[in-house]
Amino acid sequence: MNALLNKEMRLSASILSYLFIGFGLMTLLPGYPILCGVFFVTLGLFQSFQSAREANDIVFSALLPVAKHDVVKGKYQFSMLIELSAFLLMALITLLRMTVLADSSVYLQNALMNANPFFLGVALLIFGLFNAVFIGGFFKTAYNFGKPFVSYIIVCFLTICAAEALHHVPGLQALNAFGFDHFALQMLLLLGGALLYAALTWLSYKKACENFEKIDL
Amino acid sequence: MSIVELKDVCKTYPAFRLHDVSFSLESGKITGFIGRNGAGKTTTIKSMLNLIHTDGGEISYFGMPLSGHETEIKQRIGYSTGTVSWYPRKTIRQIVDVTRTFYRSWDEDAYRKYMTLFGLDESKKPMELSEGMKVKFNLLLALSHRAEVLILDEPTSGLDPFSRDELLGLFQTLREHGVTILFSTHITSDLERCADNIIYISQGEIRAECSKADFLKNYGNPGETLEEIFLRLEREAKS
Numbered sequence: 304m305n306a307l308l309n310k311e312m313r314l315s316a317s318i319l320s321y322l323f324i325g326f327g328l329m330t331l332l333p334g335y336p337i338l339c340g341v342f343f344v345t346l347g348l349f350q351s352f353q354s355a356r357e358a359n360d361i362v363f364s365a366l367l368p369v370a371k372h373d374v375v376k377g378k379y380q381f382s383m384l385i386e387l388s389a390f391l392l393m394a395l396i397t398l399l400r401m402t403v404l405a406d407s408s409v410y411l412q413n414a415l416m417n418a419n420p421f422f423l424g425v426a427l428l429i430f431g432l433f434n435a436v437f438i439g440g441f442f443k444t445a446y447n448f449g450k451p452f453v454s455y456i457i458v459c460f461l462t463i464c465a466a467e468a469l470h471h472v473p474g475l476q477a478l479n480a481f482g483f484d485h486f487a488l489q490m491l492l493l494l495g496g497a498l499l500y501a502a503l504t505w506l507s508y509k510k511a512c513e514n515f516e517k518i519d520l
Numbered sequence: 521m522s523i524v525e526l527k528d529v530c531k532t533y534p535a536f537r538l539h540d541v542s543f544s545l546e547s548g549k550i551t552g553f554i555g556r557n558g559a560g561k562t563t564t565i566k567s568m569l570n571l572i573h574t575d576g577g578e579i580s581y582f583g584m585p586l587s588g589h590e591t592e593i594k595q596r597i598g599y600s601t602g603t604v605s606w607y608p609r610k611t612i613r614q615i616v617d618v619t620r621t622f623y624r625s626w627d628e629d630a631y632r633k634y635m636t637l638f639g640l641d642e643s644k645k646p647m648e649l650s651e652g653m654k655v656k657f658n659l660l661l662a663l664s665h666r667a668e669v670l671i672l673d674e675p676t677s678g679l680d681p682f683s684r685d686e687l688l689g690l691f692q693t694l695r696e697h698g699v700t701i702l703f704s705t706h707i708t709s710d711l712e713r714c715a716d717n718i719i720y721i722s723q724g725e726i727r728a729e730c731s732k733a734d735f736l737k738n739y740g741n742p743g744e745t746l747e748e749i750f751l752r753l754e755r756e757a758k759s
């Protein structure tokens with residue numbers, strides 16, 4: 304593990320960032336908009352940015368023997384670690400719902416989104432939006448996180464609403480597939496979500512580095 | 521020999537401008553950096569640490585420009601400020617355990633020595649320390665990786681007279697070991713005791729850069745102390 308990620312995990316992070324990974328378990332809830340679990344995971348990450356600001360973490364990090372833009376890298380690495388840990392948990396539960404629990408009546412009678420690869424793809428998209436809108440927005444000033452977080456909340460819930468509504472549109476029922484139905488399409492959508500996550504994260508990281516270099520700490 | 525050089529560094533804020541700041545620090549010397557509040561001392565120091573984005577000018581350490589050699593340079597310099605509290609709710613042990621992983625030349629013996637000298641307790645958190653002890657903790661972090669250049673922003677503020685005396689003695693010992701120190705302060709009596717050179721900044725411009733003896737000779741009247749000269753120069757600049 305590199306020194307910056309170690310610093311993020313041991314000094315900068317709020318304990319809530321780790322605990323809120325557990326919201327990935329919401330993937331098990333029947334009759335619930337399970338994408339909200341993704342939002343709660345990012346809420347835990349937001350707490351780390353809040354506690355880091357109170358601890359003068361950004362200036363402390365910039366004084367360490369690292370390039371100034373590496374401070375941004377540390378924040379992105381930590382956020383991705385939490386996001387991908389939560390994603391792994393959600394993926395395991397999704398697999399459980401697609402196999403062992405595939406015939407469970409509480410899931411079969413679910414009017415909301417099923418846990419399937421499309422759900423995982425949207426989860427990755429929301430994590431990507433957090434990185435782009437919140438973290439990218441935070442590094443425009445390196446202290447103001449209120450506006451970026453409110454912007455992220457709006458984008459996040461619009462995405463959740465759209466994802467929940469889409470499978471009710473005639474012709475798009477395959478988005479809400481059970482078990483391994485429409486598996487090729489489902490995996491394609493998951494791949495699309497993964498690509499969007501990678502693109503949003505990478506592009507916002509580059510922009511955040513550029514902005515952070517210009518900031519006066 | 522110059523170990524740190526600033527050439528035409530400038531930075532403009534809406535209500536303040538740092539004008540073409542140029543100076544150099546001699547190796548193994550203590551340089552006092554004086555100026556009233558708002559004169560540009562902290563802006564200059566932040567520029568030297570790449571904490572602010574300058575509008576122009578060049579900063580170099582050990583013959584290397586800061587831009588492009590930031591990581592290498594930061595391995596070899598130390599910075600301490602008197603007032604900031606890092607990670608107030610973590611213990612000193614937790615902060616140091618992480619900090620040491622960044623430095624190739626972290627010196628555990630020096631760290632233990634300064635912990636004892638400063639009377640710090642590893643189980644304490646910065647929020648539990650007095651202002652003076654926070655200054656000592658910041659200095660501890662700056663001193664424990666064998667820094668060749670120390671940049672100290674108000675390092676003695678908040679310290680009791682005995683601790684100040686100890687610290688000034690420590691700076692003199694470090695100088696004997698070849699450490700270069702930039703000592704920004706408005707407590708000019710500290711510089712009377714330990715500084716070799718003086719840099720005087722006023723309204724964002726360097727007004728003097730010379731040895732302390734030359735500063736006293738060229739800017740002072742017979743019998744005037746550094747503080748009296750500083751006060752008179754500031755009054756003259758204001759009128």
